[in-house]
Amino acid sequence: MRVLLKEILDCPPDAAWRAIRSPAVFAEVSSPLVRMESLGDEGFPTVWESGEHPVALRGLGLVPLGEQVIRLTMATTRPDGVRILRDTGRGTSGSLAAVTLWDHRMAIAPDPAGTGKTLYRDQLVFRAGPATLALWPAFWAFWQWRALRLKRLAPTWRLDLGADIPLA
Template sequence: MRVLLKKVLDCDPDAAWRAIRSPAVFREVSSPLLAVDSLEPGGFPTVWQPGDHPATFRALGLVPMGTQVIRLAEQTERPDGVRILRDTGYGVSGALAAVTLWDHRMAIAPDPAGTGKTLYRDQLIFKAGLGTIALWPSFWAFWQVRMLRLEHLAPTWRHDVGVDAPVPVENDGEYGQA
């Protein structure tokens, strides 16, 4: 089954790319429907890197759903400038192990209308044997809520600490506009 969403987010593509590679953003857009905790030594990294990231999931922060490996790959060198983060992870235990195919792709591109905003496309393809049809409404509903959360948060992704920091003015050593 497939869930497919497409929206223009109110932030530039670089900010959106940083955000979808952030475990903190992942946890925030999943909340309150899902709570996710890292099983990696030291917890989730600040920025997702390609590779495997084991995690536990709880529905509504309370009901254990099991363990899943988030398996990430990036595609950033496309001629059309689209950047894709792909998760082909798999359930290890609990209800998550019922899903036999997980292919989640998030694509980031400049808005074709030239607004400076981000065209965000999100596609999930999954299979769970005979349970696929039964799970589709839950995944569809979760993806709708997730997209609303992404839309709400996107304008806050404009400031990049370290990049947008004030620079010292040479003549008086105070911070300000250069």
């Protein structure tokens, strides 16, 4: 099954790119529906890099949903300038383990209208055997919630040039 979103975010693409790679932003746009806790030895980094990141999730901060591995890859050198964050992780316990395919892609690009804002596209493709159809409404609703939160937060995302862009 698939869930799709397409939004214009009121922030520059560089700020949106940094935001979607932030565990803090993920936590903020997911709350209060889902609470995430790092299972890594060092906790969450400021910005996620490519690799595996184990987490535990709780519904409404109370109901254990299980553990999962977020497996991130990034495409940042496409000729069209689109940057893509892809999660192909998997559930490792609890109800999350029922999902047998997880392919979540978030794409960041300049608004084609030339406004300086961000074109944000988000696609989730998932499978959970016989439960796939039953899970689709929950994933769809959660993605709509995330989209509302992203749109609300995007105007606050700005780059602090001294902290966010490495000098090289």
